Amino acid sequence: MFFPLIDLDKQEKSLTQVEQVINRLRADIISGRLLPAAKLSITTLAEESGVSLGAVREALASLAAEDLVVAEPQRGYRVSPVSSQSLSDLAQARIEIESLCLTEAIKHGDLQWESACIAALDQLRKVDSVVVGDCHELADAKSRAHAKFHYALASGCNNQWLLRMQRALYQQSERYRRLTVPLVGRGRDVDGEHKALLQAMLDRDPDRARKLLTQHLLTTARDLLTSPLLTQDMRSGGPT
Template sequence: MSERPSRGISQTRLVYERLRTAIVGGRLLPGSKLNIAALAEEIEVSAGAVREGLAMLEAEALVVSEPARGYRVSPVSAVELLHLVKARIEIEKLCLAEAIRHGDLDWEGGIVSAFHRLSRVAERDPERPSQLSAEWAQSHGEFHRALVAGCPNQWLLRMHQILYQQSERYRQLSAPLSMTERDVKGEHQALVDAVLHRDIESAQALIAEHLDNTAQLLLNCPHLALSPADDASGKVAVSPA
């Protein structure tokens, strides 16, 4: 994180984007302390820009501030994951229904294109098979955004994006030990078919099943297993990959 901010991007935005990527990608683990002075030196920005960037991340629940203790990466927990998935299922169902009702041919084309790209990208990093491919993670996000892009309700879409980002954080943290047999491509294909057939009921049932399948994998992953020390607080111990 040593390159200077380019013209046209503010220091605050640079801090926000760098840290968000590191947190969602699992490179900054839950509970990690975020030292403002050290970050300012590393990213080569002002301490004020770091504070503002951290405030933006706190608004998205990616970091937490503690009186007299500064900022830390937000913790994770099994309970929070279950609540997150429940909220995401309901929001995605609403977004899909609105997209199916209002989406046009360009929206349909966007779905087909996003699915085609996702289907051609390897899910795992060839050099580190236990890790998700960065290209796959990006394509996967684009696919889920394409499914709901026809929704005209911008508030629903904003909530969809926030919940997806939080879910991706859990996925990245759990990826090294979640290599199980699952036909993810088949689940995506079924979603595409239902949406393009404008079948709201089927699309909603499929997205709920798809997200629940992912949640169960994450909950069963040792990275998110409750340790005796964590059990009382409900926080989950996340080991480095």
């Protein structure tokens, strides 16, 4: 797997055609607009994006390296399928890697890092009141704000390989979460979980931060594994 250090703030106009296609397809896959195991037509994607066939092929090859699409010999590309085993493995890996990132961030994070973490949580809390649009636009805005919060917490880590792995694992986790977005979080105080995790980071308490992160991620994984929506997608997509 390739571990891209994704820049959520990079402006679309500064991207190459290939990068634009990568970002669009990545967003559509993670959001669930492109479902697991969906066939990806290079010709159709090129026409829709207004780019060359070569640009689409290069974009798909890059996304295959991120495990978001799979190449099938003589058959082209499909969106990567999902499975309960893959989700369980993903949750375990994310807990291990993100815990290391948070521990390093607590050691090395400065006042600017603390301010960025506080601002990211504040932005996440305000999404519902500041975003005007349909449910898809709101879900996309929440997803971006949620990613920025978790990225901000880890950003104090000075190990770029850990950060790359954390972001790659996060985007895979977000894909599962978005497939079941109407169900995940019911009966939970997710904002309270985020607030407690942030406070542990600001208190420079790595043991408490690791414990809270583990509880946060395991609860989400449990919700996902019991979701009938995700189970249906697993049956159609098969195991990874």
